[in-house]
Amino acid sequence: xxxxxxxxxxxxxxxxxxxxxxxxxxxxxxxxxxxxxxxxxxxxxxxxxxxxxxxxxxxxxxxxxxxxxxxxxxxxxxxxxxxxxxxxxxxxxxxxxxxxxxxxxxxxxxxxxxxxxxxxxxxxxxxxxxxxxxxxxxxxxxxxxxxxxxxxxxxxxxxxxxxxxxxxxxxxxxxxxxxxxxxxxxxxxxxxxxxxxxxxxxxxxxxxxxxxxxxxxxxxxxxxxxxxxxxxxxxxxxxxxxxxxxxxxxxxxxxxxxxxxxxxxxxxxxxxxxxxxxxxxxxxxxxxxxxxxxxxxxxxxxxxxxxxxxxxxxxxxxxxxxxxxxxxxxxxxxxxxxxxxxxxxxxxxxxxxxxxxxxxxxxxxxxxxxxxxxxxxxxxxxxxxxxxxxxxxxxxxxxxxxxxxxxxxxxxxxxxxxxxxxxxxxxxxxxxxxxxxxxxxxxxxxxxxxxxxxxxxxxxxxxxxxxxxxxxxxxxxxxxxxxxxxxxxxxxxxxxxxxxxxxxxxxxxxxxxxxxxxxxxxxxxxxxxxxxxxxxxxxxxxxxxxxxxxxxxxxxxxxxxxxxxxxxxxxxxxxxxxxxxxxxxxxxxxxxxxxxxxxxxxxxxxxxxxxxxxxxxxxxxxxxxxxxxxxxxxxxxxxxxxxxxxxxxxxxxxxxxxxxxxxxxxxxxxxxxxxxxxxxxxxxxxxxxxxxxxxxxxxxxxxxxxxxxxxxxxxxxxxxxxxxxxxxxxxxxxxxxxxxxxxxxxxxxxxxxxxxxxxxxxxxxxxxxxxxxxxxxxxxxxxxxxxxxxxxxxxxxxxxxxx
Ligand code: ADP
Numbered sequence: 191x192x193x194x195x196x197x198x199x200x201x202x203x204x205x206x207x208x209x210x211x212x213x214x215x216x217x218x219x220x221x222x223x224x225x226x227x228x229x230x231x232x233x234x235x236x237x238x239x240x241x242x243x244x245x246x247x248x249x250x251x252x253x254x255x256x257x258x259x260x261x262x263x264x265x266x267x268x269x270x271x272x273x274x275x276x277x278x279x280x281x282x283x284x285x286x287x288x289x290x291x292x293x294x295x296x297x298x299x300x301x302x303x304x305x306x307x308x309x310x311x312x313x314x315x316x317x318x319x320x321x322x323x324x325x326x327x328x329x330x331x332x333x334x335x336x337x338x339x340x341x342x343x344x345x346x347x348x349x350x351x352x353x354x355x356x357x358x359x360x361x362x363x364x365x366x367x368x369x370x371x372x373x374x375x376x377x378x379x380x381x382x383x384x385x386x387x388x389x390x391x392x393x394x395x396x397x398x399x400x401x402x403x404x405x406x407x408x409x410x411x412x413x414x415x416x417x418x419x420x421x422x423x424x425x426x427x428x429x430x431x432x433x434x435x436x437x438x439x440x441x442x443x444x445x446x447x448x449x450x451x452x453x454x455x456x457x458x459x460x461x462x463x464x465x466x467x468x469x470x471x472x473x474x475x476x477x478x479x480x481x482x483x484x485x486x487x488x489x490x491x492x493x494x495x496x497x498x499x500x501x502x503x504x505x506x507x508x509x510x511x512x513x514x515x516x517x518x519x520x521x522x523x524x525x526x527x528x529x530x531x532x533x534x535x536x537x538x539x540x541x542x543x544x545x546x547x548x549x550x551x552x553x554x555x556x557x558x559x560x561x562x563x564x565x566x567x568x569x570x571x572x573x574x575x576x577x578x579x580x581x582x583x584x585x586x587x588x589x590x591x592x593x594x595x596x597x598x599x600x601x602x603x604x605x606x607x608x609x610x611x612x613x614x615x616x617x618x619x620x621x622x623x624x625x626x627x628x629x630x631x632x633x634x635x636x637x638x639x640x641x642x643x644x645x646x647x648x649x650x651x652x653x654x655x656x657x658x659x660x661x662x663x664x665x666x667x668x669x670x671x672x673x674x675x676x677x678x679x680x681x682x683x684x685x686x687x688x689x690x691x692x693x694x695x696x697x698x699x700x701x702x703x704x705x706x707x708x709x710x711x712x713x714x715x716x717x718x719x720x721x722x723x724x725x726x727x728x729x730x731x732x733x734x735x736x737x738x739x740x741x742x743x744x745x746x747x748x749x750x751x752x753x754x755x756x757x758x759x760x761x762x763x764x765x766x767x768x769x770x771x772x773x774x775x776x777x778x779x780x781x782x783x784x785x786x787x788x789x790x791x792x793x794x795x796x797x798x799x800x801x802x803x804x805x806x807x808x809x810x811x812x813x814x815x816x817x818x819x820x821x822x823x824x825x826x827x828x829x830x831x832x833x834x835x836x837x838x839x840x841x842x843x844x845x846x847x848x849x850x851x852x853x854x855x856x857x858x859x860x861x862x863x864x865x866x867x868x869x870x871x872x873x874x875x876x877x878x879x880x881x882x883x884x885x886x887x888x889x890x891x892x893x894x895x896x897x898x899x900x901x902x903x904x905x906x907x908x909x910x911x912x913x914x915x916x917x918x919x920x921x922x923x924x925x926x927x928x929x930x931x932x933x934x935x936x937x938x939x940x941x942x943x944x945x946x947x948x949x950x951x952x953x954x955x956x957x958x959x960x961x962x963x964x965x966x967x968x969x970x971x972x973x974x975x976x977x978x979x980x981x982x983x984x985x986x987x988x989x990x991x992x993x
Pocket of ligand 1: 673
């Protein structure tokens with residue numbers, strides 16, 4: 191059974207898509223929801239950070255201003271420079287923090303008309319030691335009164351404070367900034383006081399703070415010069431917190447150095463999703479479990495059951511819920527039960543129909559043999575033209591009816607599956623010979639050319655059903671002759687090997703009326719003819735091709751057709767054929783035994799058949815005794831001794847089966863008599879019933895000489911149980927009936943020469959007698975050297991009996 195898992199796969203796929211969709215949706219929505227507050231908070235954070243940093247810077251710069259004011263006060267006091275220097279040194283020694291240097295820068299020559307520059311500039315080293323630096327007082331170096339920090343506050347009102355740009359100190363090599371303010375003595379501008387701040391610790395603080403909070407910081411002074419820069423990178427869509435602070439107009443820009451708002455929002459969303467993912471996964475698994483249990487499993491189960499119940503049977507699963515699936519199961523089961531019942535009915539009616547057809551055709555066939563035989567006999571007598579015309583119509587109609595019956599019987603047998611193929615060795619040449627003799631004559635009579643070609647070796651023998659192969663060819667050739675008004679008919683035989691098996695390919699081509707495309711598809715169906723007028727024009731039942739197709743299929747082959755209206759038709763048949771070794775002719779000869787003096791009881795209700803069997807058996811030398819039913823047969827066996835009984839089945843009063851049973855039940859040697867069941871019934875059941883009633887074997891009607899010989903040989907022990915073979919051989923003598931039997935064989939074998947010889951013998955044998963009908967029948971046959979037809983044989987048999 192095909193394992194189906196598509197539903198499971200589909201549901202897993204759908205749930206996975208659902209999960210992915212859900213996670214994307216949750217992610218998207220969360221992002222949209224959380225991004226604005228995150229952005230707002232980040233903005234607030236950055237603003238407050240920039241304020242914290244700027245106020246820290248402001249505070250750091252505030253305290254040096256106190257020192258500056260102190261220095262201005264020292265300058266304002268106008269005290270002795272030495273005293274001022276002492277106070278300043280003291281002031282710087284005490285101060286800590288960022289103020290590292292500073293002092294008083296008097297107006298040149300303000301104290302002393304000889305001294306150009308008399309600055310009191312002190313520097314506090316890292317170890318806290320305060321030194322006075324005199325280098326600025328060297329006029330050769332240009333002095334200090336031209337420096338920006340001096341000129342910016344020169345003659346400016348008292349209390350003015352000006353901050354210098356950031357610069358790198360020449361001594362300490364650190365970033366510095368200087369605040370300067372003027373001082374006055376006695377209301378006159380007397381110089382400038384300065385304090386220098388080291389930005390080192392400020393930078394350290396800013397860097398540490400920025401690092402701690404992942405910030406990028408940029409601080410610029412009032413002139414826009416960069417004072418401090420730490421990790422300050424500006425990206426697109428980034429928020430910059432900008433803040434101006436202090437008296438000195440510095441600006442601070444703070445950004446988030448590590449991540450954008452989007453990154454943060456993304457982090458948050460990821461966190462949310464990571465949190466809900468396991469829950470979702472569990473939900474999906476649970477959902478799958480539920481769907482699987484309630485939907486997929488029952489459906490898969492139903493599918494399996496449907497697979498198993500293709501040949502019938504209901505779906506038997508334990509499904510409790512009262513839903514659509516339950517409804518589906520119930521509906522399927524109801525339908526199955528209904529269809530099974532219908533199938534039974536159909537089978538029963540087909541069987542009944544076939545049985546009826548078989549019985550009716552069998553029953554009609556038997557009297558029809560008599561009708562046709564009698565018509566033939568009458569046709570040979572002196573009749574007026576009118577009488578002959580009516581009798582001919584009677585014969586033709588009867589003949590047509592026989593063909594119809596035979597085909598119906600054959601078809602119903604095949605339809606019921608009763609047709610079993612025989613397997614006997616035969617040469618292909620014998621088939622070619624027989625179709626040649628029949629259809630050559632028929633074609634020539636109709637003015638058509640007939641040609642057989644064969645690529646198969648002349649020595650080729652097959653192990654197959656010769657009769658059925660001949661039936662296929664006869665049906666196709668009958669049609670070819672029937673539907674061809676001028677031109678030719680050709681048959682070709684070839685062998686092909688397909689999948690290691692041997693096939694015989696037969697192609698029958700005619701130049702006849704052809705079949706139109708619409709009808710081509712239907713002609714292999716029973717009772718179908720290419721057009722409704724066919725029966726009127728050509729006769730036929732529409733069964734021939736259906737039978738051919740069925741037989742071809744039974745022989746593991748097939749048939750196809752190609753045709754063009756008005757141009758002709760080609761049938762292509764392929765049949766699997768087992769190749770056989772040719773049989774030795776001697777092997778068959780030794781089966782001929784002598785039967786002279788043996789007594790045979792022919793049990794047959796039909797007079798024509800009785801006559802035929804009688805002719806056969808007397809031809810072989812048997813003494814024939816005939817009875818008309820089973821009752822008489824049993825009485826005859828009780829009263830007389832016989833060596834063989836030829837037992838028909840369908841008979842009035844008592845049938846063959848019952849009679850056989852009664853004979854076998856006799857309390858004497860006679861119960862062991864050899865009985866051949868002779869039946870025209872082609873159905874296997876009848877044959878089997880006869881065999882189980884006690885007949886030794888079945889000889890089917892019409893009797894085949896070869897088959898009869900074979901059976902007599904095979905059962906010779908039983909045949910000679912009452913009389914020995916030697917006695918029979920001694921009693922053997924020639925008679926005319928034996929000639930008749932030989933004639934049957936010659937006709938069967940299509941042996942024109944032998945038939946001519948026998949017919950001549952019979953004619954000579956009858957010469958002295960006054961049997962006009964027989965002579966009239968024989969003369970044209972001998973003259974034309976043609977084979978007698980079946981009807982002529984029947985008539986000859988009946989007439990010879992009288993003789
Ligand atoms: P039947 O010959 O008894 O009518 P068949 O089954 O043998 O039935 O053929 C069915 C139909 O196929 C025929 O009636 C005829 O219309 C068509 N047919 C068969 N063989 C030929 C052929 N060789 N040429 C033209 N038509 C044909």
